[in-house]
Amino acid sequence: MHTEEWPSSELGYRIESTIGAGSLGIVYSATVTEGLNIGSKVAIKVVNLDQYSNLNIEDIRKEIQTMRPIYHPSIASYHNCFLTDKILWIIMPLLQWNLESLLKTQAPTGFSDEILIASILRDILITLMYFHQHNKVHRDIKSSNIFINQEGKVILSDYGIVSRIKEIVTLTGNYGSPCWTAPEVINNAPSTIKSDIWSFGILALEIIKGKPPYRDYPPLKVMMMITHKTPPILDKKTNCDQLLKEVVNLCLALDSQRRPNADDLLKKKFFFNSKGVEYVRDILMSSVIASSRESSSEGNAEEQKHPRNLKVPIWNFDSTSPRVPIAKGEDPFDMMSDNDEL
Structure with a gap:
């Protein structure tokens, strides 16, 4: 095509x-x-x-x-x-279910099924590896750009020049959310496959915890936290498999050269747990589809009674709604503390 x-x-x-x-x-x-x-x-x-x-x-x-x-x-x-x-x-x-909406409706505190996590992340990595093998940098790896169809197939969206434009306006004009942006990119280094790997690591955290680090802060503070705080790795207190922690923490190495490539990550033992699209379909999407059909049926009945009351659901492509505004003239560094958590 x-x-x-x-x-x-x-x-x-x-x-x-x-x-x-x-x-x-x-x-x-x-x-x-x-x-x-x-x-x-x-x-x-x-x-x-x-x-x-x-x-x-x-x-x-x-x-x-x-x-x-x-x-x-x-x-x-x-x-x-x-x-x-x-x-x-x-x-x-025109795609229907993105990972962000699935997390919000099915697992607001994150997926606990590590086979499901492995299956989703492995499919994303395989696609990202293909991207990188063609000398392309995605620049916008996050849950709202990951879609899962009714068969359980994971699909990575590529909006071409939009990702580049978004990178420019986010880092220079405080638009959107930089939660998934690698620290070196915030510091004006060019995006590379290694910055995609950082974003993949943040996406993995999002899947595990239900939200990316610093989601509740405004963009400027998020950028300050990403570049000045210790990377948000999974520590001993986090209740998940050590093999999963290894994958996430490798992606979030502060030195971009120490981050593995997608093909190296795929060799990690954690991804041996993957059971593919059938598992994603049976465990996640079957209930989503059933719920969608039920809502559609109820919506049709409601539309016949009150046709003007129905509204088209709005997807939020920024994946965040900042809740802690920065006052005019306030120094974002003064807002930071060692107690700021994910």
Whole structure:
């Protein structure tokens, strides 16, 4: 499948409803109205680049012309990407269940089944390894960018240039959340496969605990904590397998050169516990799907009674809602203490 097969103008899509909101823009569900994929359902992320003074529109335009999506069964790459004036349109596959929403609804304090954890993380690593073997850095590994379908297949989304734009505006303008960002990237080093590995380690913590470290703090303080505090490794007090602790702690080495590659991580004994997509389907997704069908049935009945009362659920693509604001003129270093925990 190639980008030429999808319309390169907003006129080729019929917007239907809002399904997501994030720091960079709104995500809509839509139907393709022309071309080879007419009738296909897609998600469209719309970003107004004019609101970011630190972005060069012409640089973005040139990068769009040269970038190419990566194709793999476990990667949901963007279909097409184009600019209309200063509005960026990213056409993406329409996926249903992301890992962030699954954690919130099924395991708000984290998954306790380590076979399930191994099965999910192993699939993510295999896909990340393929990414890195093609000399690509993902830049945005986190739960809201990981999807699991009804068969239990884990899918990593790749939004192309969006990840690069998000990295720029997050680190320079306090947009979004840097919870998954490697310390060296916060310190203005370029993103590498090793910074992806750090993000994978934070994702693993998120799966284990139900949230990433420092989630409840505003972005500026999060960045200060990541770069100035000891990495949030799993210690002896954490109730999980030592083999899992080994994987997470290797990923969170402060020195990026000491972090393993994805293929090295896959050789760790913890991943021998993985039972694949069937286990993820049977243990996690079967109950999710049953619950979804039940809610859908109730929703249809409610819609017949009160058709205007129903609302489209909104996905939060930032994966965080800061709860501790920084007052004007306040030094974020003064807010830090040794007692700050995950």
